[in-house]
Amino acid sequence: MNNAINMEELKDKKLWEPIPPEEKLGAEVLTAPQVTFWGDVWRRFRKNRLAVLGLVLLVIILLFAIVGPFVSPYPYDKQDYDAILMPPNIQHPFGTDYVGRDLFTRVMYGARISLAVGFLAAMVQLVIGVLYGGISGFMGGKVDEIMMRIVDILYAVPILLIVILLMVVLGPGLVNIFLALGFFYWLGMARIVRSQILTLKEEEFVLAARVLGASTKRLLLRHLIPNAMGPVIVTVTLNIPNAIFTEAFLSYIGLGVSAPMASLGSLASDGVEYIRTAPWLMLFPALTIALIALAFNFVGDGLRDSLDPRLRR
Amino acid sequence: MGRFIIRRIALMLVALWVVVTVTFFLAHMIPGGPFDREKPVPEAIKKNLEEKYHLNEPLWKQYILYLNDILHGDLGPSFKYPDRTVNDIISESFPVSAELGFWAVLIATVVGIWLGSLSALHQGGMIDSVSMFFAILFISLPSFVIAPIFQYIFGVKMHILPVANWGTWKHLIMPALSLALGPTAVIARLTRASMLEVLNNDYVKAAKARGIPGLRVLIVYALKNALIPVVTYLFPLIAAIFTGSFVVEKIFNIPGLGRYYVTSIYNRDYTVILGVTVFYAAFLILMNLLADITYALLDPRIRYE
Numbered sequence: 001m002n003n004a005i006n007m008e009e010l011k012d013k014k015l016w017e018p019i020p021p022e023e024k025l026g027a028e029v030l031t032a033p034q035v036t037f038w039g040d041v042w043r044r045f046r047k048n049r050l051a052v053l054g055l056v057l058l059v060i061i062l063l064f065a066i067v068g069p070f071v072s073p074y075p076y077d078k079q080d081y082d083a084i085l086m087p088p089n090i091q092h093p094f095g096t097d098y099v100g101r102d103l104f105t106r107v108m109y110g111a112r113i114s115l116a117v118g119f120l121a122a123m124v125q126l127v128i129g130v131l132y133g134g135i136s137g138f139m140g141g142k143v144d145e146i147m148m149r150i151v152d153i154l155y156a157v158p159i160l161l162i163v164i165l166l167m168v169v170l171g172p173g174l175v176n177i178f179l180a181l182g183f184f185y186w187l188g189m190a191r192i193v194r195s196q197i198l199t200l201k202e203e204e205f206v207l208a209a210r211v212l213g214a215s216t217k218r219l220l221l222r223h224l225i226p227n228a229m230g231p232v233i234v235t236v237t238l239n240i241p242n243a244i245f246t247e248a249f250l251s252y253i254g255l256g257v258s259a260p261m262a263s264l265g266s267l268a269s270d271g272v273e274y275i276r277t278a279p280w281l282m283l284f285p286a287l288t289i290a291l292i293a294l295a296f297n298f299v300g301d302g303l304r305d306s307l308d309p310r311l312r313r
Numbered sequence: 314m315g316r317f318i319i320r321r322i323a324l325m326l327v328a329l330w331v332v333v334t335v336t337f338f339l340a341h342m343i344p345g346g347p348f349d350r351e352k353p354v355p356e357a358i359k360k361n362l363e364e365k366y367h368l369n370e371p372l373w374k375q376y377i378l379y380l381n382d383i384l385h386g387d388l389g390p391s392f393k394y395p396d397r398t399v400n401d402i403i404s405e406s407f408p409v410s411a412e413l414g415f416w417a418v419l420i421a422t423v424v425g426i427w428l429g430s431l432s433a434l435h436q437g438g439m440i441d442s443v444s445m446f447f448a449i450l451f452i453s454l455p456s457f458v459i460a461p462i463f464q465y466i467f468g469v470k471m472h473i474l475p476v477a478n479w480g481t482w483k484h485l486i487m488p489a490l491s492l493a494l495g496p497t498a499v500i501a502r503l504t505r506a507s508m509l510e511v512l513n514n515d516y517v518k519a520a521k522a523r524g525i526p527g528l529r530v531l532i533v534y535a536l537k538n539a540l541i542p543v544v545t546y547l548f549p550l551i552a553a554i555f556t557g558s559f560v561v562e563k564i565f566n567i568p569g570l571g572r573y574y575v576t577s578i579y580n581r582d583y584t585v586i587l588g589v590t591v592f593y594a595a596f597l598i599l600m601n602l603l604a605d606i607t608y609a610l611l612d613p614r615i616r617y618e
Contacts, residue, residue, distance in 0.1 A: 157598075162335060168578060249559075249560065255578065
């Protein structure tokens with residue numbers, strides 16, 4: 001009778017609920033939180049002080065370039081002959097130029113152009129470079145041979161010179177800069193992606209996908225390219241300053257955007273003539289270019305270290 | 314190995330041909346003829362001029378003539394300064410660029426390798442952090458930004474160096490430094506990275522274990538292998554310094570080829586632009602070839618397929 005189960009006790013609903021996971025035997029061993037690949041990358045990235053600084057800088061520059069012109073009280077081409085060559089002050093934080101235009105506003109527009117060029121370079125690399133390299137590496141054989149010979153030849157051609165020539169022929173202008181840069185900026189990326197794909201396609205998960213009947217398109221877009229993304233992102237980030245420098249350089253030698261529009265390169269070039277009397281005209285555009293490049297380089301370095309900790313140096 | 318070099322040379326020749334062809338056809342896409350000036354040239358003179366420069370021939374024939382000229386090393390006349398040829402301009406001004414370039418390359422390699430090795434030896438330490446911070450800073454500064462800043466600080470404010478022009482060693486310092494800073498930073502980073510890799514190798518550890526002094530291990534054992542990527546970078550570096558000199562020569566008013574090139578772009582002196590482009594392209598392509606060959610010679614691990 002003592003062993004008899006108390007039916008009333010069993011009616012207690014709590015007894016029939018599952019044990020919460022933390023009371024299970026050995027639960028403490030099993031509860032390590034799952035970390036995704038990108039979560040892991042972010043965790044490492046966050047610890048890198050320079051990388052975070054770069055990211056913050058990048059956000060500030062983006063706001064400055066995109067929102068700035070809407071907020072600024074001066075249009076970029078507004079001449080004011082009462083305020084010629086004014087040193088930096090409250091109304092004009094970066095001073096004014098030789099026809100009284102507000103340099104702060106002009107630098108904002110210049111930064112906009114620089115960032116647009118950087119964005120374009122990134123897109124060209126991501127779309128043309130990744131697809132070209134991906135297809136070349138994946139197809140292998142004759143196709144790969146021909147596609148890579150073309151890249152080899154174009155790669156041996158000094159890009160800057162051809163871009164200069166193209167700009168001489170096409171004439172100055174932002175669209176022409178985009179064309180000239182877009183034509184060449186995918187080459188390095190195509191090589192990197194190809195070598196990544198060559199190693200990846202020998203991996204077993206690719207074989208498995210193939211056995212399961214995945215199509216070529218699916219193999220490339222779902223398996224191979226996403227796995228090659230680490231080096232791709234790092235290369236894109238570190239190449240953006242190069243594209244920005246190229247545009248600034250072209251504008252500097254008078255092949256960039258046309259007046260009265262201003263790019264950081266043409267602003268710096270105009271400023272050089274006033275270096276004795278109004279050094280701010282050269283210094284602010286120059287510092288802005290440097291800050292943009294610095295931000296991308298910090299972020300790119302940080303990404304490289306956090307995407308592939310084995311490479312950490 | 315032999316086959317590898319032959320393939321590289323073939324590639325170089327094709328690349329050169331692409332450059333020459335692209336320049337030729339781009340030049341003919343330029344709207345207007347070379348003799349269309351603000352003041353129109355009389356019809357008869359224009360006709361004579363066109364005949365002299367074969368502009369009346371069909372395009373394909375002009376192309377053949379152009380290829381022929383280039384194969385004979387003749388880069389054509391300047392349309393803006395009819396008494397000078399592109400060859401004159403190059404032979405006059407390239408030595409100046411070469412002198413400037415030489416000093417810039419020297420500074421970049423010596424300082425870069427020294428800083429890079431120092432950082433690798435003190436990995437994570439104060440020297441390492443500071444020099445790597447400055448390296449990334451200088452990589453982010455294009456030479457056309459560094460040059461005017463130098464000009465302002467040392468020339469305009471401190472009056473210790475001449476603001477511009479060419480002649481004495483004092484004129485050389487600022488332009489050479491503006492060209493060298495970026496490459497110095499790249500070399501320092503390269504040296505550091507490959508040094509760290511090499512220092513972890515067993516043969517270096519073994520040398521240390523045998524009690525060979527640190528400096529000797531560094532120079533005799535580590536540096537030799539660590540410098541392979543640096544040496545390969547040397548030729549692209551020379552190329553980069555020469556293209557960087559376009560603007561630096563312009564800023565410092567140095568009578569080198571870079572300044573002529575930029576001036577001819579301002580003046581739209583097409584034949585000079587074309588001639589100098591072909592010359593620079595040949596030079597840069599040659600540097601690429603040398604880089605590939607030295608790499609193959611220095612590092613037996615790379616496969617030449």
